[in-house]
Amino acid sequence: MTSDAASQRLxxxxxxxxxxxxxxxxxxxxxxxxxHYDEAKEAGxxxxxxxxxxxVTAFRDxxxxxxxxxxPLMVQDYIGATNVLLAAPFLALGGVNEVALRWMPLLLATLxxxxxxxVAGELGGPVAAGLAALLLAVNPSFVFWSxxxxxxxxxxxxxxxxxLHFAVRWHRNRQPGDLCATAFLMGLGVYAKLLFVWIIAGxxxxxxxxxxxxxxxxxxxxxxxxxxxxxxxxxxxALAAAVCFVIPLIPLIVFNLRTEGTIRAIFDxxxxxxxxxxxxxxxxxxxxxxxxxxxxxxxxxxxxLGERFANPFAPWLAAGLLLFALALGAPVYRRRLLAVVGxxxxxxxxxxxxxxxxxxxxxxxxxPLAPIGVGLAAVALYDRITPVFTASxxxxxxxxxxxxTALGLLTAVTLWWTADLWTTARYHEVLSxxxxxxxxxxxxxxxxxxxxxxxxAAPLALDWGLDSxxxxxxxxxxxxxxxxxxxxxEGPDAGFVERVMPFLADPSTLYVTHAxxxxxxxxxxxxxxxxxxxRGLELQETARFAERNGRPLFIVxxxxxx
Numbered sequence: 001m002t003s004d005a006a007s008q009r010l011x012x013x014x015x016x017x018x019x020x021x022x023x024x025x026x027x028x029x030x031x032x033x034x035x036h037y038d039e040a041k042e043a044g045x046x047x048x049x050x051x052x053x054x055x056v057t058a059f060r061d062x063x064x065x066x067x068x069x070x071x072p073l074m075v076q077d078y079i080g081a082t083n084v085l086l087a088a089p090f091l092a093l094g095g096v097n098e099v100a101l102r103w104m105p106l107l108l109a110t111l112x113x114x115x116x117x118x119v120a121g122e123l124g125g126p127v128a129a130g131l132a133a134l135l136l137a138v139n140p141s142f143v144f145w146s147x148x149x150x151x152x153x154x155x156x157x158x159x160x161x162x163x164l165h166f167a168v169r170w171h172r173n174r175q176p177g178d179l180c181a182t183a184f185l186m187g188l189g190v191y192a193k194l195l196f197v198w199i200i201a202g203x204x205x206x207x208x209x210x211x212x213x214x215x216x217x218x219x220x221x222x223x224x225x226x227x228x229x230x231x232x233x234x235x236x237x238a239l240a241a242a243v244c245f246v247i248p249l250i251p252l253i254v255f256n257l258r259t260e261g262t263i264r265a266i267f268d269x270x271x272x273x274x275x276x277x278x279x280x281x282x283x284x285x286x287x288x289x290x291x292x293x294x295x296x297x298x299x300x301x302x303x304x305l306g307e308r309f310a311n312p313f314a315p316w317l318a319a320g321l322l323l324f325a326l327a328l329g330a331p332v333y334r335r336r337l338l339a340v341v342g343x344x345x346x347x348x349x350x351x352x353x354x355x356x357x358x359x360x361x362x363x364x365x366x367x368p369l370a371p372i373g374v375g376l377a378a379v380a381l382y383d384r385i386t387p388v389f390t391a392s393x394x395x396x397x398x399x400x401x402x403x404x405t406a407l408g409l410l411t412a413v414t415l416w417w418t419a420d421l422w423t424t425a426r427y428h429e430v431l432s433x434x435x436x437x438x439x440x441x442x443x444x445x446x447x448x449x450x451x452x453x454x455x456x457a458a459p460l461a462l463d464w465g466l467d468s469x470x471x472x473x474x475x476x477x478x479x480x481x482x483x484x485x486x487x488x489x490e491g492p493d494a495g496f497v498e499r500v501m502p503f504l505a506d507p508s509t510l511y512v513t514h515a516x517x518x519x520x521x522x523x524x525x526x527x528x529x530x531x532x533x534x535r536g537l538e539l540q541e542t543a544r545f546a547e548r549n550g551r552p553l554f555i556v557x558x559x560x561x562x
Contacts (some may be wrong), residue, residue, distance in 0.1 A: 002413035007126040014130030015117045019110055025143045025424055026106045033436025034444040035098045035303060039150040040468035041077055042075040042356055044091075044101050050084070051091045054476050056523060058294035060259045064251065073255040077265035078355065080251060096475045097159065105149020108158050112146075113137055115161040116368040120375040122168045123336045131413060135371040138421040140299030140311070145364045148440075159189040161368050162200050171210070175517055178365040183241040186310060196315035197350075206339050256462030260510035283354035292360045293348060295512035297370060299423050301360055306434030309426045311419035317412050318370060322376040329380025337376040344369045346454050363443055365552045374413070379507040381409055443545045446471035447554045450543055451480075451510070459509035459510035459556070462501055462524040466512050466554075480512060484521045491523035496519050500528060507560045510542070515552040527561070538562040 035044070049056045050069055057207055059074035065071075072081045087104045095101025116136050116452055119127030136142055145152045163185045170178035191194035211232075256262050258375065277285065295301045297318055300310035311481055347366055351358075435442035448470045451459055457478040461467045465481040487493040503509045513525055529539045537559045545554040 011117070011121065011126030011130040015114065015133045018113055018117070018133035021134075021136035021407060021421075022110060023106075025138065025428070026109065026146055027103075027434060028428055030099045030102050030106070031433075032442055032443075033148070033440035035101075035438055035463040035469045035473065036151045037468050038149060039098075039101065039148060040472040041106075042079055042153070043087040043150045044074065044472040045468050046072050046081070046084040046096075047087040047091050047101070048096045048472055048475060050088050051096065060261055062255050062256070062258050062261075062305065073251045073258075074261065075084075077261040079153060080126050080191040080193070081151070081256055082155055082192045086155070088528050089152070093418075096472070097416065098473070101150070101472075103336060106146055108149060108155055109142065109146035110215060111159060112154070112158040112368060115158065115165055116372060119161050119164045119200070121370045122165065123340070123372070124333055124376040124379040128372075128379045130375075131378055132368075132371040132375035135413075135417055136368055138417060138424055139367065139371070140302065140309070140420060140424045140427055141202055141296050141364075143369050143424050144302055144305065144427065145361070145367070146458065149364075152361040153193045155192050156189055156196055156365035157367055159185050159192060159196065159370050160365050161372075163189065163199065163203070164512075167207075174233075176233070176240065179233055179237060179241045180244040184244040184248060185458070187245040191248050191252050193365075196310070196365065198347040199343070199365065201239045201350060202343045204348060206342055210339070229481045243281055247338060250373075254294060269355035270561060277354055277357055280352050282352050283350060285354075285358060289348050289351050289357050292358070292363060295360060296363050296367070299420070299427075302427055304437045304440040305427050306430035306437065309423045309430075310421045311416070313415055313419050317416045321374055321381075321409075321412060325377035325380040329377065330383035333341035333380035333383060337373060337380055340369055340373045340376060340496050346371070374416075378413060379410060381405065433548065437551075438553070441553055443547055443553045444469050445473065447512070447545050448478065450514070450556070451478045452509075454478075454510060456508075459512045460500065460515035462511055462521075463477075464520045464526065465514070470512075482525045486521075489521055494529045496524065497531065500531060504531060504537065504559055507537075507558065509558065511539075511557040513555055513557070513558070515544070515555055518553055528557075532559040535559075536561065 019281065025393060046056055046058065048054070050071070056063060056070045058070070058074060059075050060079075062073040063070040064073060067148065072084060075081050081105070086108070087101055090100050090104045091409050094103065113133050113136055117129045117133040120132035146154055149155070166178045166182040167176070170182055186196070186200050189199065200380065252262065268274075270279060279285070292301075294315045297314040298310040298312060299314075302306045302308065312499055322337070322341060326334055326341070330335065343368060351362055354362075447466075451470055452474045457474070459478070459480050461480040461482045462484050464482075464484065464486075470478050470480055474479050483496070483503075485493040485499070509523075511528060516525075519525075525539075532539045538561070539557050539559055541555055541559050543556040544552050545550045
């Protein structure tokens, strides 16, 4: 077997090991942590309604009919309905439950590993491919965000590496089909989640720099007698690519023609976002984002799984390997590594501006870039120390510096991988005890079971995070009514009284909220109590549900005569 064939075989073995490890880590106790609101809101409820034939409650009532089925155009102003369509077959096969729902993003993540392996291989060969797959598969951020992938729209990570795959192929072969596939996947990425524009802008900047450099090189070759070839696509190919980009954006376009939702979400939040982020404070926002990049590598942001654990070596090893490779690595790999690192930091630079908040979950899309970069860095350095691995009677023996470099590289990658695996395992251990905290607590399952006993099953939700999980877990038998109002976090809006008053006449009405220290939209319980007192009623607690550590989380009230 030739050396190249052996490397390819080892790379395939590494991919198989990575996939097996990831599925073992990802599928373990898949019902934990508890079902999050975004999982249910952005896929679960609509997919359940489609599968069971219930009327679809679409975001902003914007739907399109496909045969007998109504499909929502969007699930948020900046998130498309891709997860709804992808989740429906899983619920049809596995039943309407959180495990069936989570198998969808988990399997999408396995495809992300495969494409990460392929992209790293296309840029750096089999060694880079194997390392990238193995590192991504055990990364705690990747594992736990894939389990709740709808919560972070992990589909964008898959689309990002798919775009890179076809973009690299287009750059090498100039085949129109590769360019059209790249454009289509870019459009699909924007539809899946608007922040995919970070990737498109980053790739556009890097592609422009590559084009300028190649044009300069071709000009020199032309002066030397070579035939100049711009490498740019012809007009028919460019037009076809533009059409392919627009096709997956049609639902987004139709949604805005009907509602102007995305347009308003952007322009209403240019200065200060809905969550209070000052977009003019760019440098301070960027500082937060860079700190989040470190947390992403350490994996110490999963407080809600029960406790924080971290791989403290990851940021330092990543920085060291990347800088070392950029300074001393083989030039051909160094340029490719610079493109990958550049894409990562261009996305981070754009992320300091937001229409929502500086959520670390936005970086789920960028997770594959670090393993790809590390794989390339390893190969760039490996190329410098090849005699260590190929020494024979026909090659010189490696010197001490080469041996030390080789051992250092092997130690660094092994330490990173082992520490990530250990961190992921520790999170699983504590999660089995905690069941998850706050909006991720498994107490939501007990709440749903309790509310499922009552008729009519339409309790009033006095806070965010209650409606969609309960609706999904009860398969639409319980349909909470969100009366708290989204206009103000600090207190009820002017319309709160008007929304609640008709229900006070019925003493069987249940009111569901969070415990005070877990409440998002403040003041609603106090306002309800005042309304009840004015009508001679008393707000009585009928049930409460706590996290496994005993901390109260959900409270159910009824307004009845004293």
